[in-house]
Amino acid sequence: MGSVSLVSAALRRLEGKVALITGRSSGIGESACRLFAKHGAKVVIADVQDELGTLFATI
Secondary structure, three states: OHHHHHHHHHHOOOOOOEEEEEOOOOHHHHHHHHHHHHOOOEEEEEOOOHHHHHHOOOO
């Protein structure tokens, strides 16, 4: 059961943190947003491609 706790803790290691990501509508920025959100961070994004940013606003 100890390994389950370690995995759970690792997946939430950004809990309570805020990540500010620019240029996030595609590529590395998009991947970073998804990863940070998965690890518990609140993600703030900025990108010149508003329509793509709106698409990913629900992450």
